[in-house]
Amino acid sequence: xAVVSQHPSWVICKSGTxxxxxxxxxxxxxxxxxxxxxxxxxxxxxxxxxxxxxxxxYEQGVEKDKFLINHASxxxxxxxxxxAHPEDSSFYICSASxxxxxxxxxxxxxxxxxxx
Amino acid sequence: DAKTTQPTSMDCAEGRAANLPCNHSTISGNEYVYxxxxxxSQGPQYIIHGLKNNETNEMASLIITEDRKSSTLILPHAxxxxxxxxxxxVRVLNDYxxxxxxxxxxxxxx
Numbered sequence: 001x002a003v004v005s006q007h008p009s010w011v012i013c014k015s016g017t018x019x020x021x022x023x024x025x026x027x028x029x030x031x032x033x034x035x036x037x038x039x040x041x042x043x044x045x046x047x048x049x050x051x052x053x054x055x056x057x058y059e060q061g062v063e064k065d066k067f068l069i070n071h072a073s074x075x076x077x078x079x080x081x082x083x084a085h086p087e088d089s090s091f092y093i094c095s096a097s098x099x100x101x102x103x104x105x106x107x108x109x110x111x112x113x114x115x116x
Numbered sequence: 117d118a119k120t121t122q123p124t125s126m127d128c129a130e131g132r133a134a135n136l137p138c139n140h141s142t143i144s145g146n147e148y149v150y151x152x153x154x155x156x157s158q159g160p161q162y163i164i165h166g167l168k169n170n171e172t173n174e175m176a177s178l179i180i181t182e183d184r185k186s187s188t189l190i191l192p193h194a195x196x197x198x199x200x201x202x203x204x205x206v207r208v209l210n211d212y213x214x215x216x217x218x219x220x221x222x223x224x225x226x
Contacts (some may be wrong), residue, residue, distance in 0.1 A: 004159075008158070032212060034212065043219060044160070044214070044216040045202075045216075046213055046214070049213065067216070095160075104162055104165075105162070105212055105214060106162070107152075107159035107160045108133045108159050109159045112157065
């Protein structure tokens with residue numbers, strides 16, 4: 001089946017530094033990927049839609065200058081948390097759609113970010 | 117606004133069937149019912165989906181009422197590894213922006 005790979009699985013960084021998270025579709029081309037954030041004991045919240053070759057679309061309340069998204073190829077989208085602060089500590093999850101199999105949306109394994 | 121409502125939590129015994137209800141009374145004719153689950157500290161895992169007919173796969177069965185206003189996910193023989201948060205979601209096939217509600221926390225006990 002289709003697989004979405006997310007890297008790293010967890011990262012610890014100092015406040016003020018930037019962190020990049022990668023999301024790859026391993027056996028299909030994904031023109032669209034999605035980034036979610038999940039705080040402890042809460043549900044997933046959609047942050048942004050990543051479109052290959054164009055600017056990402058951000059959900060209301062999500063700072064586009066803080067959460068930089070790049071979708072430079074059909075198999076890779078990256079989320080960069082810039083100038084991270086402790087309140088950005090969260091579980092970040094990506095997903096990708098396979099246009100050839102619209103019925104399923106596949107998720108990465110998630111990245112736990114801890115900002116000290 | 118939440119499009120589905122699920123019980124907050126439920127327990128079930130290992131080896132028994134687990135029946136997870138979901139209400140989606142405002143579902144549209146072109147919306148499918150999807151079930152995902154999320155095991156702690158992992159990404160959501162697809163379980164099953166359906167439009168109006170009952171569906172079964174290697175993981176579970178999905179029973180959708182005739183009026184499509186509710187559905188039940190059935191895990192036929194729950195194991196400890198089925199402990200997870202289960203999300204019931206409605207979506208049209210061309211809409212990949214899934215909206216997750218609170219889900220049902222299922223705890224399988226030995």
